[in-house]
Amino acid sequence: GAGVSQSPRYKVAKRGQDVALRCDPISGHVSLFWYQQALGQGPEFLTYFQNEAQLDKSGLPSDRFFAERPEGSVSTLKIQRTQQEDSAVYLCASSIQGVRDEQYFGPGTRLTVT
């Protein structure tokens, strides 16, 4: 079956631009997670949705980062006024119910801020 998909796969943004990253989770998966992975590091938690409810956004690095999942399926991670330190791979994952279920990861979006 279809896995988690993300778009775009690559994004180059000039410093100060806004970007929007999309995640399509596996159909029927209740939970959705966003992670940020810097070069040479493991993924770092950003935020977690249960259906359309954002239950944890403690990992969002600043108020320039905003995530939504309005209908409980597709999610968008928006970064306003991008900075060079935002350059990273942004991973999306979904799971059947919660954080302790197996998380299925997408291919990621590689964001480069110039």
Next chain:
Amino acid sequence: AQSVSQHNHHVILSEAASLELGCNYSYGGTVNLFWYVQYPGQHLQLLLKYFSGDPLVKGIKGFEAEFIKSKFSFNLRKPSVQWSDTAEYFCAVILGGYNKLIFGAGTRLAVHP
């Protein structure tokens, strides 16, 4: 604060060698432990997980991990590696009642034929 430490960043082995990748966490309460793997060009995927019970957990592709509570460790092992095990391996933990998966920095394994 770093909650998960993976000691080796790069490991190079020959086929048929035994593998042990270290993982330590720093938390005194209940933990759920995971190993994820990312093969070249593929997505992160779950290898195995430990929640409770038998501390020796078996996963896919012949991998196993042992939870040693007294050492705060969850090392990954495989008795005989294959070239196809070349990948990056991530240890991850959920601490207590928190709702987030915390990853280590990863270990890149290269297996030479």
